[in-house]
Amino acid sequence: MPSRPLLTPIVEALPATVPFVGPEAQQRASGKPFRARIGANESSFGPSPRVIETMAATARDMWMYCDPDNYELKAALAAHLGVDIRNVVVGQGIDGLLNIAVRMYVAPGDAVVTSLGAYPTFNFHVAASGGRLVTVPYADDRENLDGLLAAVKRENARMVYLSNPDNPMGTWWEANEITHFIEALPETTMLILDEAYGETGPASAMPPIDTARPNVLRMRTFSKAYGLAGIRCGYAVGEALAIAYFEKIRDHYGVSRMAQIAGLAALSDQAYLHEVIAKVAAGRDRIAGIARENGLSPIPSATNFVTIDCGRDGAFALKVLQNLIARGIFIRKPMAPGLDRCIRISVGLPDELTLFAEELPGALAAARR
Numbered sequence: 179m180p181s182r183p184l185l186t187p188i189v190e191a192l193p194a195t196v197p198f199v200g201p202e203a204q205q206r207a208s209g210k211p212f213r214a215r216i217g218a219n220e221s222s223f224g225p226s227p228r229v230i231e232t233m234a235a236t237a238r239d240m241w242m243y244c245d246p247d248n249y250e251l252k253a254a255l256a257a258h259l260g261v262d263i264r265n266v267v268v269g270q271g272i273d274g275l276l277n278i279a280v281r282m283y284v285a286p287g288d289a290v291v292t293s294l295g296a297y298p299t300f301n302f303h304v305a306a307s308g309g310r311l312v313t314v315p316y317a318d319d320r321e322n323l324d325g326l327l328a329a330v331k332r333e334n335a336r337m338v339y340l341s342n343p344d345n346p347m348g349t350w351w352e353a354n355e356i357t358h359f360i361e362a363l364p365e366t367t368m369l370i371l372d373e374a375y376g377e378t379g380p381a382s383a384m385p386p387i388d389t390a391r392p393n394v395l396r397m398r399t400f401s402k403a404y405g406l407a408g409i410r411c412g413y414a415v416g417e418a419l420a421i422a423y424f425e426k427i428r429d430h431y432g433v434s435r436m437a438q439i440a441g442l443a444a445l446s447d448q449a450y451l452h453e454v455i456a457k458v459a460a461g462r463d464r465i466a467g468i469a470r471e472n473g474l475s476p477i478p479s480a481t482n483f484v485t486i487d488c489g490r491d492g493a494f495a496l497k498v499l500q501n502l503i504a505r506g507i508f509i510r511k512p513m514a515p516g517l518d519r520c521i522r523i524s525v526g527l528p529d530e531l532t533l534f535a536e537e538l539p540g541a542l543a544a545a546r547r
Contacts, residue, residue, distance in 0.1 A: 188286065188308040197298040201508045213506035214530035219345070219483050221405035222526045223457055225440065226450035229406070232443040233436060244438055246430035251438045254445050255413055264418040265389045268441075270432045271410040272374055272397045277303045278428055279395060279414070280337070283368045284309040289333035293321040295346065295514025297372065300339050309336075315516060319477055319485075320349040323359045330367050338363070341372035343379040346512040346522050348479030353385040360385075360394055371396045374412075377403035377451065378458050379480030392417040402482055403454055404444040409437040458482045461525030468535045472542055483524040485512070492518030494545055501541035507534055 184190075201218060205211050215222070224230075248268040256263040269275040276299065284290055286308030292300060294313035304311050312333050314325040321344055330338050340359070343350040351359075356371070363369055373396055376384055387396065399412035411433055414421065444451075465484040466476035475487040488495040492515070499511050499521050511521045523534065 188306065192305055197302045204503065204508065210506070212503075212508040214526060214533040215508050216524040216526040216530050216534060217508040217510040217522070218407075219402065219481070219524045220407045221402060221454060221458075221482065222524075222530060223405055223454050225405040225444055226447040228447045228450070229440050229443040233440055236436070236439050240435060242435060244431060244433060244435040248433055248438055251411075251433075251441050251445075252413075254442055255415075258445055259387060259415060261387060261389050261415060262418065265415055265421055266413055267421045267424045267428070268411065268413045268433050268438075269424075269428060270412070271401055272372060272399050272412040273299050274410065274429075274432065275395075275397055275412055275414050275424075276300050276370065276372075277306075278424055279368070279370060280304055280307050280309065281427060282423055283337050285336075288336040290337045290339070291326055291329045291333065291335045292339040293326065295512050295517045296321065296339065297341060297345055300370070300372075304337075316347065316514075319347045319517070320344065320351065323351065323355060327359060327362055330363060334364075335367050337368045337370060339370045339372065341374070342383060343373075343375040343480035345372075345375065345481065345483075346485060346510075347517065347520075348375075348477060348481040348483055348485050348522075350379050350383045350480040352382055356383075357385045360391065363393060365393055367393060369394045373397060374399045374402055375481040378455055378482050383480060387415055389415070389417050392420050395420060400441050400444055403451055403458070404441075405454065406437075406440055406444060409434070409440050411437040411441045458525050461531065464531050465523050465525065465534075468531070468538060471535075472538050474542075477520070483522050485520045485522045487520050490519060495519050495521055497545035498541050501544045502534075502537060505537040505541060507537050507541075509534075 251268055252263050252266045255266050280303040284307045288309050289312050290304045290309045291312045294315045301311055312329050314322050314329050395414050395416045397414045401407035462479050462484050469476040469486045477485045488498055495511055502509055509521055509523055512518055
């Protein structure tokens, strides 16, 4: 074999895996499209008509580079949140911001705490940094705040990840519980509070934003309720100096001109956002009803999906998922022990949920054979 450039030891040791196998890859493998795409927690309702009109009207301007400062979008977000513009950074979705945050705070060998079964892309970035992942099992289908805090203190962790509302279970903690968790953290531990589903959850789950704390980064996105998953645009809110550190290593041209324009237009149409939130709530109720009609137990959700307890073990739930996929219904499921008894259904358009309702009995029957 010819000589070749060497990888870093960290990358050389990593498996060649990705956090998710996308529905596109699954369609290529099967040779046929999905009939219902209700597995990736996208918003099938799409963005606001105002956003679509704005994107179409400005398409010709895409010959220009984006504003590397993301200034107009940052200013609008700051005004929307009631914070200073210095407290906001925009990035390529929460995934891109997680990557930067881990690179800033986690050195090889550093302990990083997360929940066992929580958002796997975060783990992916920790592995790439050489961090040492410490996982805490869920308790009663919620992220275990006491367990996470104990692990942080025991391991002297540099970072802890918490999502509220939670993915993949859809559960949540009230704001006062999150605030107590923050106050109990060591000042040297950075909390990544992932609030991707904040818009679809109860207002009581969202603590007031405190930009005085240097060890809290709250991350939000336009991918979920705003219906713009395809443009990759998210933002972090935090103490001014913690936000300023992002300037050292962020991709200054990473958020495209179209993403900035779409995000700004989406933020300005709060009426449409509230329409979508109402549709999501109705969709959750319908999914829960379909589950109950089939003898399954839906877990109360504050997100744009419903996690359904299939009542048996992970092997059975996996068979249900596989049988739904074989019937053209794209869904996903938690894979961690204790959570893997479930499947997860994103709120889709009414016709997609009708297809799910039609195919679930057959998928369950096939899984039981």
